[in-house]
Every structure is written in C-alpha cells, then in structure tokens.
Amino acid sequence: xxxxxxxxxxxxxxxxxxxxxxxxxxxxxxxxxxxxxxxxxxxxxxxxxxxxxxxxxxxxxxxxxxxxxxxxxxxxxxxxxxxxxxxxxxxxxxxxxxxxxxxxxxxxxxxxxxxxxxxxxxxxxxxxxxxxxxxxxxxxxxxxxxxxxxxxxxxxxxxxxxxxxxxxxxxxxxxxxxxxxxxxxxxxxxxxxxxxxxxxxxxxxxxxxxxxxxxxxxxxxxxxxxxxxxxxxxxxxxxxxxxxxxxxxxxxxxxxxxxxxxxxxxxxxxxxxxxxxxxxxxxxxxxxxxxxxxxxxxxxxxxxxxxxxxxxxxxxxxxxxxxxxxxxxxxxxxxxxxxxxxxxxxxxxxxxxxxxxxxxxxxxxxxxxxxxxxxxxxxxxxxxxxxxxxxxxxxxxxxxxxxxxxxx
Amino acid sequence: xxxxxxxxxxxxxxxxxxxxxxxxxxxxxxxxxxxxxxxxxxxxxxxxxxxxxxxxxxxxxxxxxxxxxxxxxxxxxxxxxxxxxxxxxxxxxxxxxxxxxxxxxxxxxxxxxxxxxxxxxxxxxxxxxxxxxxxxxxxxxxxxxxxxxxxxxxxxxxxxxxxxxxxxxxxxxxxxxxxxxxxxxxxxxxxxxxxxxxxxxxxxxxxxxxxxxxxxxxxxxxxxxxxxxxxxxxxxxxxxxxxxxxxxxxxxxxxxxxxxxxxxxxxxxxxxxxxxxxxxxxxxxxxxxxxxxxxxxxxxxxxxxxxxxxxxxxxxxxxxxxxxxxxxxxxxxxxxxxxxxxxxxxxxxxxxxxxxxxxxxxxxxxxxxxxxxxxxxxxxxxxxxxxxxxxxxxxxxxxxxxxxxxxx
Numbered sequence: 001x002x003x004x005x006x007x008x009x010x011x012x013x014x015x016x017x018x019x020x021x022x023x024x025x026x027x028x029x030x031x032x033x034x035x036x037x038x039x040x041x042x043x044x045x046x047x048x049x050x051x052x053x054x055x056x057x058x059x060x061x062x063x064x065x066x067x068x069x070x071x072x073x074x075x076x077x078x079x080x081x082x083x084x085x086x087x088x089x090x091x092x093x094x095x096x097x098x099x100x101x102x103x104x105x106x107x108x109x110x111x112x113x114x115x116x117x118x119x120x121x122x123x124x125x126x127x128x129x130x131x132x133x134x135x136x137x138x139x140x141x142x143x144x145x146x147x148x149x150x151x152x153x154x155x156x157x158x159x160x161x162x163x164x165x166x167x168x169x170x171x172x173x174x175x176x177x178x179x180x181x182x183x184x185x186x187x188x189x190x191x192x193x194x195x196x197x198x199x200x201x202x203x204x205x206x207x208x209x210x211x212x213x214x215x216x217x218x219x220x221x222x223x224x225x226x227x228x229x230x231x232x233x234x235x236x237x238x239x240x241x242x243x244x245x246x247x248x249x250x251x252x253x254x255x256x257x258x259x260x261x262x263x264x265x266x267x268x269x270x271x272x273x274x275x276x277x278x279x280x281x282x283x284x285x286x287x288x289x290x291x292x293x294x295x296x297x298x299x300x301x302x303x304x305x306x307x308x309x310x311x312x313x314x315x316x317x318x319x320x321x322x323x324x325x326x327x328x329x330x331x332x333x334x335x336x337x338x339x340x341x342x343x344x345x346x347x348x349x350x351x352x353x354x355x356x357x358x359x360x361x362x363x364x365x366x367x368x369x370x371x372x373x374x375x376x377x378x379x380x381x382x383x384x385x386x387x388x389x390x391x392x393x394x395x396x397x398x399x400x401x402x403x404x405x406x407x408x
Numbered sequence: 409x410x411x412x413x414x415x416x417x418x419x420x421x422x423x424x425x426x427x428x429x430x431x432x433x434x435x436x437x438x439x440x441x442x443x444x445x446x447x448x449x450x451x452x453x454x455x456x457x458x459x460x461x462x463x464x465x466x467x468x469x470x471x472x473x474x475x476x477x478x479x480x481x482x483x484x485x486x487x488x489x490x491x492x493x494x495x496x497x498x499x500x501x502x503x504x505x506x507x508x509x510x511x512x513x514x515x516x517x518x519x520x521x522x523x524x525x526x527x528x529x530x531x532x533x534x535x536x537x538x539x540x541x542x543x544x545x546x547x548x549x550x551x552x553x554x555x556x557x558x559x560x561x562x563x564x565x566x567x568x569x570x571x572x573x574x575x576x577x578x579x580x581x582x583x584x585x586x587x588x589x590x591x592x593x594x595x596x597x598x599x600x601x602x603x604x605x606x607x608x609x610x611x612x613x614x615x616x617x618x619x620x621x622x623x624x625x626x627x628x629x630x631x632x633x634x635x636x637x638x639x640x641x642x643x644x645x646x647x648x649x650x651x652x653x654x655x656x657x658x659x660x661x662x663x664x665x666x667x668x669x670x671x672x673x674x675x676x677x678x679x680x681x682x683x684x685x686x687x688x689x690x691x692x693x694x695x696x697x698x699x700x701x702x703x704x705x706x707x708x709x710x711x712x713x714x715x716x717x718x719x720x721x722x723x724x725x726x727x728x729x730x731x732x733x734x735x736x737x738x739x740x741x742x743x744x745x746x747x748x749x750x751x752x753x754x755x756x757x758x759x760x761x762x763x764x765x766x767x768x769x770x771x772x773x774x775x776x777x778x779x780x781x782x783x784x785x786x787x788x789x790x791x792x793x794x795x796x797x798x799x800x801x802x803x804x805x806x807x808x809x810x811x812x813x814x815x816x
Contacts, residue, residue, distance in 0.1 A: 076716045076717075076720055077716065079720070080589065080590065082576070082577050082589075082590065083577075085577070085580055085613065088577070089613070089614070092614060168490070169490045169491070169493070169496070169582070172493055172580035172582055172613075173582050174577070174580055174581050174582065181488065181490075182488065182490065205493065205496075205497070205580075206497070206500060278691075279691045282690045282691040283687045283690040283691075308484045308485065309484075312484055312487070
C-alpha cells in the first residue's frame with residue numbers, strides 16, 4: 001500500500017527527521033512512516049482536523065504504540081489496552097498520531113532527553129517535555145500533555161507556544177496512566193490560539209461554541225502578594241513589561257491581594273500528589289522499588305506514609321480555594337487572572353525541568369489556564385499565564401486571540 | 409427555599425416512599441428531599457432530560473453523596489472527589505439525582521438487600537441490583553449501572569426493563585470505582601427504548617443521531633452451540649418462543665455455530681477480572697482483608713497470584729474474539745445476534761444474584777448489548793439479549809424499538 005501523505009504532513013515529517021536527532025522530543029519508533037501511512041489510509045474525509053499531526057505524551061495509551069512513561073519499569077505493569085479517550089477523540093476528528101512524546105518519569109520530575117528547540121542547552125520544561133518541544137519544533141499541529149502541578153503551562157512557556165490546561169474533570173482521563181487522579185488534567189499544546197481552539201472543541205467535554213455574548217475584552221486581575229513574589233527577579237521584570245504592553249493595548253487591569261496562604265496551598269498540593277501517586281503505584285511499588293529513579297522513588301515512599309485523614313483534609317481545602325477565588329473574581333469584577341507562567345525563562349541545563357510554583361495554586365483549584373507566548377528574555381521565550389474561573393474554558397479561549405495579539 | 413417538584417418528580421418520590429422500605433433499591437440518605445429540592449432549584453430550563461430522575465449505582469461518585477460500594481470497608485479509602493463524568497453529563501442534560509442505588513460489594517457477587525419488584529422472594533440480579541429495581545419500580549426514568557460480566561443485562565432481564573451496555577470505551581469511566589478496567593463499561597437502564605435512547609445520546613461518546621440509512625429491519629443471528637447450551641431448560645424453551653414470535657413478526661433469522669470455545673473464553677475473562685480487581689484493590693487489600701465479604705476476598709487473593717504474562721495473553725485473546733465475531737457477522741449477513749439475556753428467569757432467594765454466563769462473551773469482546781423485555785415465565789420477566797458489532801451502538805438502539813414492539 002503506497003499512500004502519499006498530504007504536503008503538510010510530508011513537510012512536518014521532514015522536520016522531524018532533520019531535527020529530532022538533536023531535540024529528542026519523540027520516543028523512538030521502529031516504523032513511524034509505515035504506521036502513519038496506514039493511519040492516513042484509514043482517514044475519513046471531511047473530519048474537522050483532517051490530516052493534523054498529534055503528539056501524544058507517553059503516559060497516554062495509543063493504539064499501536066507501547067506506553068513507557070519515561071521509566072525503566074517494564075511497560076507490561078501499566079499496560080492498558082484501551083486507547084486513551086482523549087487520543088481516540090482527536091483521532092476520530094481526523095488527527096494522525098505522529099508518535100509518543102517524551103515525558104519525565106511517570107510525569108514527575110526525573111527528566112527525559114528532550115532539549116528546548118529555542119536553545120538546546122536549556123530544558124524544555126516538563127513533565128510534558130516532548131509534547132511542548134514537538135509543537136515548538138514544528139513537528140505537529142497539536143500535542144497532548146497532562147498537568148498535575150505545572151506540566152503543561154510551564155513547558156508551553158519555556159518553548160514559546162500556546163499551552164492549555166482545561167478545568168479539572170472536563171477531559172476524560174480514561175486510558176491515562178494516572179499521577180494524582182484528583183488533580184490530573186489532560187491539556188493541549190499548539191503553535192497558536194486558532195489551532196488550540198479547534199483542538200479544545202474536540203477534546204473538552206460539553207464544549208460550547210457559543211461565544212457571542214462575550215464582552216469584547218476581559219477585565220484582568222493581578223494576584224498580588226506572596227504567590228506572585230515567588231517569581232524570579234528576571235521573571236518579575238518581564239511580567240511588569242507584559243502588564244505594560246496589555247495596558248498600552250487598552251486592557252483594564254486591577255491589582256488584588258490574594259493567595260497569601262500560598263505556603264499552605266503548596267504544602268496541601270504536595271501532600272495530595274504524594275499520597276495519590278503512592279496509591280496509583282501500590283500494585284508494583286515494592287517489587288520494583290529499585291527500578292524507579294531517585295526523585296520518583298522518594299515521593300512514592302513519602303506518599304505511602306500519609307494517612308487518609310490528612311489526604312481528605314488536603315482535598316477539602318482545595319474545594320474551598322476554588323470557591324474563594326471565584327467569589328473574589330466576581331466581587332472585584334475580574335474576568336481573568338494574569339501572572340507569569342513560570343518563575344522566569346527556561347533554566348539552563350537538562351537535569352531539572354524547572355519549578356512549577358507559578359502554576360500550582362490554579363491547578364490546585366482546578367481552574368482552566370492558558371499560557372500565551374509573551375515576549376522573550378535573553379533569547380528565550382516567556383509565557384503569560386491567564387486563568388479563568390472554574391468551568392469557563394470557552395471564555396478563556398474566546399479571549400485568548402486578542403490577548404495573544406498584544407504580544408505579536 | 410421552597411421549590412415545588414414537577415408533578416412527575418412528586419409522583420415518583422411518592423412511589424419511593426411507599427415501596428422502597430420493601431424493595432431496598434436505594435441506599436438510604438438522611439435528607440433526600442432537601443438535596444433534591446436544591447438540585448431542582450439549580451436546573452436550567454430547556455435541557456433535553458429536564459427533570460428526569462436518575463439512579464446512580466453506588467460505585468460511581470456523585471456530588472453530595474458518599475460512595476460506599478456495597479462494602480463494609482471505610483469509604484474514605486476509595487473516595488474520589490470528582491463526580492463521575494457519566495453522572496455529570498446526565499446532570500448537565502437536566503437529570504436530578506434520585507440517589508445512590510444498591511450494588512453488590514464492589515460490583516462483584518456479594519449481594520445487597522434489594523428485592524425483585526416483580527416478586528420480592530427473587531433476586532433482582534446484580535451487580536447493578538438497585539439500579540434495575542429502581543427503574544422497574546417506577547422510581548426514576550433512568551439509572552446508571554456498570555457491567556464487567558453481566559451486571560447490566562442480567563438485572564435488566566430479571567426486572568423486566570430495558571438495559572444497555574455500550575461498546576467498551578464509549579462511556580468515560582472517570583469517577584467510577586473500577587472493577588476490571590479493561591472490561592468495565594458503564595450502562596443504562598430505562599423502562600422503555602425511547603427513554604433509553606435519549607439517555608444514551610447524552611451518555612455515549614460521539615453519539616450519532618444519523619439513523620437514516622438503517623435498513624428497516626436487521627437480519628438476526630442465533631449463536632448456536634456450546635455457548636447457547638448454557639441456558640437452563642426453562643430459559644431455552646422461553647428463547648425458542650421468543651424466536652418464534654420474531655419469526656412471526658417477519659424477522660429473518662439465521663442460525664450459526666459460534667463460540668464453541670466458550671469454556672476457554674469464560675476462563676480468560678475470569679482471569680482478567682480476578683487479576684485486574686486485585687490490582688485495583690492492592691492499595692488497601694492487606695490492611696482490610698478481613699473487612700471484605702468471602703466471595704470478594706476469594707477473587708482478590710486469587711487475582712494477585714496471576715502473573716502479568718497470563719493477564720497479557722488473556723487480554724490479547726479478547727481482541728481476537730471481537731474481530732472474529734465481526735467477521736462472522738459480515739460473512740453471514742447478520743446484523744445482530746439474539747440470545748437469552750440470562751440462563752432463565754430470576755432465581756428464587758437473595759443469596760445469589762444469578763449467573764452471568766449468557767452475557768460473558770459479549771462483554772469479553774466489548775460489543776454493545778441490549779436486553780429487551782420479552783415475555784414472562786412463571787410470572788417473572790424474561791429478557792432478549794441483542795448484540796451488535798463493536799462500535800455500532802446507534803444501529804443497535806435504532807432497531808430496538810421495533811424489536812421490543814414484537815413482544816408488547
């Protein structure tokens with residue numbers, strides 16, 4: 001069977017073969033082109049994303065591809081045999097699976113080999129390292145990632161692309177190798193807002209296309225105080241420039257002290273992640289303890305010491321934060337929060353994927369979050385993080401085009 | 409806040425208060441009416457299932473209700489804090505949650521207190537015992553169940569209602585306390601096909617309303633041989649009468665020997681269920697071994713002895729069965745299989761929920777299945793099981809109205 005790829009696919013595959021020996025965004029695959037030709041032959045014409053290439057973070061199951069989850073543990077342990085619902089939905093909408101993208105070990109902090117396409121000496125961020133790098137390198141229109149703390153928004157910012165973490169629970173996690181199920185959220189990367197919105201409309205449960213009633217521009221809020229102070233001096237300066245650009249573009253911006261209990265929030269979230277990861281890994285943790293890399297092993301051993309009462313109250317605190325932030329926004333007339341998508345630009349080196357502190361409280365509260373490319377510092381991209389109240393994903397993406405245009 | 413329920417809701421709640429002290433379909437709840445009034449006040453007008461009542465099997469998480477899973481184990485162990493995606497979808501479509509329905513322990517074989525509304529001395533079937541009984545007793549328009557072997561189709565048959573197990577993977581299982589995740593499928597009960605189809609169109613991923621090209625009537629196949637011979641003499645006679653009724657109604661029926669390796673299929677499926685249940689319960693099995701009821705404990709202890717190589721090959725066999733059955737149907741020109749939904753009518757007594765043998769191979773192959781009320785024997789209802797090729801849920805439900813009419 002000889003199937004010609006559409007020219008757009010051909011061009012992207014050429015980029016992969018030219019670049020991925022250096023960037024390492026994709027997990028190696030013996031016969032990628034053969035598999036892609038078979039998928040292309042089975043495509044139905046008229047699908048909304050017909051012939052788009054999709055990168056799939058290697059903790060999501062996809063038909064015909066092994067899930068390795070960035071670990072040395074044997075893949076049969078966590079083999080599912082359903083394709084992830086998110087992958088299946090995008091495939092039905094016309095996507096071809098470019099391949100699995102590199103993830104840190106089990107989507108935690110032990111990095112893979114992926115390099116930042118803007119500067120190979122810098123991390124692409126993580127845990128969805130390969131997904132962000134693949135889109136930034138022009139390999140694919142879309143890539144799937146997951147976020148438990150900052151694993152979509154941070155690499156999107158570091159790689160200069162658009163990243164989106166939906167409201168918690170609005171994307172089916174069937175077929176995802178779970179990290180911490182009460183916060184894990186499947187998200188999406190694209191080079192621009194237009195592609196991202198098309199992907200989101202397929203991926204997100206109950207997506208409403210009705211954006212007719214959106215006010216033309218959102219009122220933006222800056223969450224001042226201890227949370228914002230976590231950014232690096234370089235990141236804070238860059239954020240001030242982003243704010244100035246938005247003000248010049250005519251946006252109304254209100255400053256409000258919130259999240260002053262960020263230390264307690266950080267601690268609660270860390271506790272949930274450790275305890276839930278330990279539960280997920282319980283079936284094979286003891287038998288394979290030595291196969292885990294150090295940081296992963298450490299959190300799993302720590303997590304299984306956490307008693308369920310502590311886990312319950314940590315989870316309860318989260319619901320409260322979600323309500324409080326929604327109420328604050330309503331009372332202050334704020335439509336979206338804006339803040340730095342990471343503490344600063346991508347750190348040098350590949351040993352760390354960077355710090356997700358700027359993403360943590362929004363993930364904790366389950367709110368929908370977007371990172372938009374918003375300038376550069378020292379040649380490296382910066383992201384602007386935009387956050388909407390829980391469930392208002394359509395508004396967030398509806399306003400994104402105009403916000404992104406301010407930095408174009 | 410005083411909210412009047414719609415008259416249909418009022419009438420159904422009256423049935424609950426009159427009957428459920430005898431039937432025990434619902435898990436007790438301190439302030440059901442208060443919670444329902446709050447939900448009713450929050451309903452948006454114009455939703456497709458506006459004001460329908462929904463029973464939720466107590467292994468699915470629902471906001472405001474504890475998940476107890478029919479077990480004495482403490483519920484905090486398996487507390488999730490996301491509402492199940494299936495519950496959330498039906499809620500968004502306008503449903504009010506009537507309450508949690510009784511399940512066997514962890515959806516396996518240790519029964520709850522539920523009685524068959526047609527004769528309280530007989531089991532309602534299981535594991536979705538309360539969901540089937542609640543719909544049969546007229547408490548609610550819809551109820552959610554789950555099927556890992558025969559837990560939707562068998563109780564639907566025993567209770568004389570319509571039951572539907574979708575194709576594997578077409579309903580998001582987020583927020584479901586999993587039994588055996590590579591087969592678990594969320595299904596639906598309704599009193600008639602019209603209600604069922606409305607519910608399915610909300611519940612099932614990528615539901616297509618386009619039934620215009622359906623041939624007016626399906627060609628029906630009877631899967632003869634060792635599988636069919638598992639029915640009881642009483643069940644076999646009843647099935648012969650059902651077939652005669654369909655022939656009289658003008659259906660074309662073809663008899664074909666298939667599933668002669670049913671013993672091997674039964675064994676493979678049992679192995680998958682045991683091994684996967686043991687994995688799901690691993691986080692708390694040792695600490696709570698004595699809290700499990702005997703049959704549940706037995707399968708969990710057996711399951712954790714199964715090595716992963718055996719599990720892998722059992723799963724592989726299943727994919728093969730799905731393909732073989734699809735090919736057989738195509739070659740023989742058969743649109744749907746028909747067969748008994750259970751070995752016979754609901755057995756006497758509450759100690760057993762009956763035998764799921766007639767449901768097992770179809771669940772194993774992941775195919776969509778429907779049980780339609782089709783006559784009675786000794787005063788108890790019988791079901792006709794209809795099975796379509798994988799993924800053809802819309803066809804199965806499209807043909808169901810006419811098939812059901814033959815037995816009305």
